[in-house]
Amino acid sequence: STATSNKAMGGDGDEECVELTASGGYEGDDAKLQDKSVGGQWRDKYYAWRNERYKLPRHYRLHTEENARKYSQWSVNFMITCSAVNTKMLNPNFAIMCTPGAHPDSFESTEPFGFNSATYFIPFCTLIGVALASTFIGTLSDRFGRKILLLILGWISAVGSIAKYYTKDTFWGFCACNFAFGFFLGNLPVGMAYVGDVEPSKKKKDDLLGFLVGCFVLGNSGGGIIAVLMGDVGLFAPLWVGAGLMVIANIGTHWFMIEPGDSRLRVDPVIEEKLLLEEDADTIPRPETIHKRTLWNIVGGALLDNIGSTGLFPLCLSPLALQEFYGDFVEQGEDPIMSITGYQWLSVCVALLVIPATQLTPYSFKYMGVAGTCVFGNFCTAVVTSILLWIGNAPSTELAFGMFVFVMYAGFPFTVFSQLTTGPMLDVIAPEDKIGFVQGLNNTAMNFGMACAPWAFGVLADYAGTNVAIGTGIGFSLLACVANAPLMWHPLMGKPKPKAPLAQRKLPDEDSELFQHILNGEVVDPELAFEINRDRGMHGKPSIVPRVQPYTGDRERLKEIAQGAGDSFRFRLDMYDRVLAGLAKEGRDAENLVFDKEELVQLVNTMRGEDEALIETTAEDLGKWMGQYLLDNGYTPHTASVLMKQMFMSSFPPLLERTAGGDFEANEDNIVPYLLRTRKLLARYVEQDKKNTASKTLAKSHAFHASGWW
Numbered sequence: 001s002t003a004t005s006n007k008a009m010g011g012d013g014d015e016e017c018v019e020l021t022a023s024g025g026y027e028g029d030d031a032k033l034q035d036k037s038v039g040g041q042w043r044d045k046y047y048a049w050r051n052e053r054y055k056l057p058r059h060y061r062l063h064t065e066e067n068a069r070k071y072s073q074w075s076v077n078f079m080i081t082c083s084a085v086n087t088k089m090l091n092p093n094f095a096i097m098c099t100p101g102a103h104p105d106s107f108e109s110t111e112p113f114g115f116n117s118a119t120y121f122i123p124f125c126t127l128i129g130v131a132l133a134s135t136f137i138g139t140l141s142d143r144f145g146r147k148i149l150l151l152i153l154g155w156i157s158a159v160g161s162i163a164k165y166y167t168k169d170t171f172w173g174f175c176a177c178n179f180a181f182g183f184f185l186g187n188l189p190v191g192m193a194y195v196g197d198v199e200p201s202k203k204k205k206d207d208l209l210g211f212l213v214g215c216f217v218l219g220n221s222g223g224g225i226i227a228v229l230m231g232d233v234g235l236f237a238p239l240w241v242g243a244g245l246m247v248i249a250n251i252g253t254h255w256f257m258i259e260p261g262d263s264r265l266r267v268d269p270v271i272e273e274k275l276l277l278e279e280d281a282d283t284i285p286r287p288e289t290i291h292k293r294t295l296w297n298i299v300g301g302a303l304l305d306n307i308g309s310t311g312l313f314p315l316c317l318s319p320l321a322l323q324e325f326y327g328d329f330v331e332q333g334e335d336p337i338m339s340i341t342g343y344q345w346l347s348v349c350v351a352l353l354v355i356p357a358t359q360l361t362p363y364s365f366k367y368m369g370v371a372g373t374c375v376f377g378n379f380c381t382a383v384v385t386s387i388l389l390w391i392g393n394a395p396s397t398e399l400a401f402g403m404f405v406f407v408m409y410a411g412f413p414f415t416v417f418s419q420l421t422t423g424p425m426l427d428v429i430a431p432e433d434k435i436g437f438v439q440g441l442n443n444t445a446m447n448f449g450m451a452c453a454p455w456a457f458g459v460l461a462d463y464a465g466t467n468v469a470i471g472t473g474i475g476f477s478l479l480a481c482v483a484n485a486p487l488m489w490h491p492l493m494g495k496p497k498p499k500a501p502l503a504q505r506k507l508p509d510e511d512s513e514l515f516q517h518i519l520n521g522e523v524v525d526p527e528l529a530f531e532i533n534r535d536r537g538m539h540g541k542p543s544i545v546p547r548v549q550p551y552t553g554d555r556e557r558l559k560e561i562a563q564g565a566g567d568s569f570r571f572r573l574d575m576y577d578r579v580l581a582g583l584a585k586e587g588r589d590a591e592n593l594v595f596d597k598e599e600l601v602q603l604v605n606t607m608r609g610e611d612e613a614l615i616e617t618t619a620e621d622l623g624k625w626m627g628q629y630l631l632d633n634g635y636t637p638h639t640a641s642v643l644m645k646q647m648f649m650s651s652f653p654p655l656l657e658r659t660a661g662g663d664f665e666a667n668e669d670n671i672v673p674y675l676l677r678t679r680k681l682l683a684r685y686v687e688q689d690k691k692n693t694a695s696k697t698l699a700k701s702h703a704f705h706a707s708g709w710w
Helices: 029-032 040-049 056-062 066-087 091-097 115-144 146-165 171-182 188-198 204-229 239-254 269-279 290-313 318-332 340-392 398-420 422-428 433-464 466-489 512-519 526-538 551-563 565-584 597-609 612-633 641-651 671-702
Strands: 001-003 019-023
Touching: 019 066, 019 146, 040 188, 066 115, 066 146, 066 188, 066 239, 091 115, 091 204, 091 340, 115 146, 115 171, 115 188, 115 318, 115 433, 146 171, 146 188, 146 239, 171 340, 188 204, 188 433, 204 340, 204 422, 239 526, 239 641, 269 340, 290 398, 290 422, 290 466, 318 340, 318 466, 318 551, 340 398, 398 422, 422 433, 422 612, 466 551, 512 565, 526 565, 526 597, 551 565, 551 612, 565 597, 565 671, 597 671
Parallel strands: none
Antiparallel strands: 001 019
């Protein structure tokens, strides 16, 4: 039969349809209509199916194409970033807005609030809306889908930015608008749930969640930067930029984001584990129910952390630094150390330090665990805040200001650690259908703390003083340490147990019992051992490295080990003979049953492994075993060490020479000599085994008793 491309039949120039023509096949429409047999009807259906236009559901691409998954995640990250930009867009301008007469756009009155409480009441309105929405946004995304929720929230947020601009004339009108549209800025739990949907590997998931939270914090800073840069245009003008960013984010989400789809379409964990072995990743099965005590421990600790963090940022900047390095000087008619513009840049750029924090947390997770990182972050927050409070109460000099900035910028990345851990901790306790719900609780706690704490501390600062407010924040940070400490003993949140090397770890589809026998250094059928190691090599994985058991443990089974030697020698010799015979064919292998040199070199080097620490440890353990064997069997290595070395080198001649780089690596030039030297060694052992077997047989058949002097 023949196949010809016929685009006209498909109706779409981008898709090719194939017309089949053969004896008894399709010669034209008349032939198709005349063929009424069962076979002809089947061919009609096949022909219609083969030429039907189709569209592959996008969620299949999400789980099979790396680029599709990458672009989808990027679109989600960008949406979260833009929402964060809109949430904190005007923060650097709030202090000016709440100072009547300071700027043409300032509010005429903020009654009944004073300066501090009014300054923090505006973001309170936005964040309390975000916090309330987060309690149900995640659950709605579990039910209706992640993408549709992100798009709805995104488009309404774009409209909200414009609406807030037109309520700028009154303090209470602006606050009401912030509260109303704050409900539609709470999309972080949807993004975090999306990561949980598409990424089964715990390590990768923790990194992606940390990066997503980093995008959120970075967006908070980005909004402030835009406000500072547009200071000459007006205090409220950045809202138009925020609206434009939301429009772009919505278009990107609509175009690139792929809904995860039916959970039954997700990659099977076993298959996923195979795909992730190259990256040494792991998958954690999701629980069927939420452990409520752990859930509320995490959420409560997050709330305490966010309240305590308020003592550091923003209270250490406003009112502490603003008053000490600007306000006091202005009141006395002197030039301030810090200008208003400097204060704005100082406040917005500090959030950029979340970038190094996101790069450091994977290492912290590895050595301290997620919960340990959280406690460390809480403690750092208390320490850094205490130092800044001490500097802020020292004499106001340029040196003090420099120290203040240095401590804040040097310490801030470590204080962010605690905020980057809540998402990963909640994810590991979330069932499949509750991912959005638990991440929503996380966002609720975070935004509730960020909304209420600054305003409450601002009121406290107005009535009791700045030092009391910041000291209270330090107390909450220490309390967060105590609250989060029990999570360090949770098996999925504490310090991760060190993984066995890949060469001592069972791979998917390997027989568990056989793998364990080989790993424990037991005698197994040499062909079975070869097959499992060959399969590893063909998949780019090293051979199993058996544990060298102490000699004292092997002493009772030395006879068993020795009895398996002959079979191992003969099998290995046969394998080397087959490989050498295959190489001798020089490409004349029509059935492709043998390796060529390039394939063989790659396989040999892969199976040898590259874990230098494991190689060194195994060699040392084997050396101890041999030394103890010699001592236990009448040898005197302590007095005849040179002789022992000579005997050892005679029994084990060199097989490979070091390369120019100092490594033992097979290549196309030395592979055949390597095989021949190994074959020579094995042939000698096989011959010796034959002699030993024959001697034993002869001794049993022709035993005699002698009485001579010998």
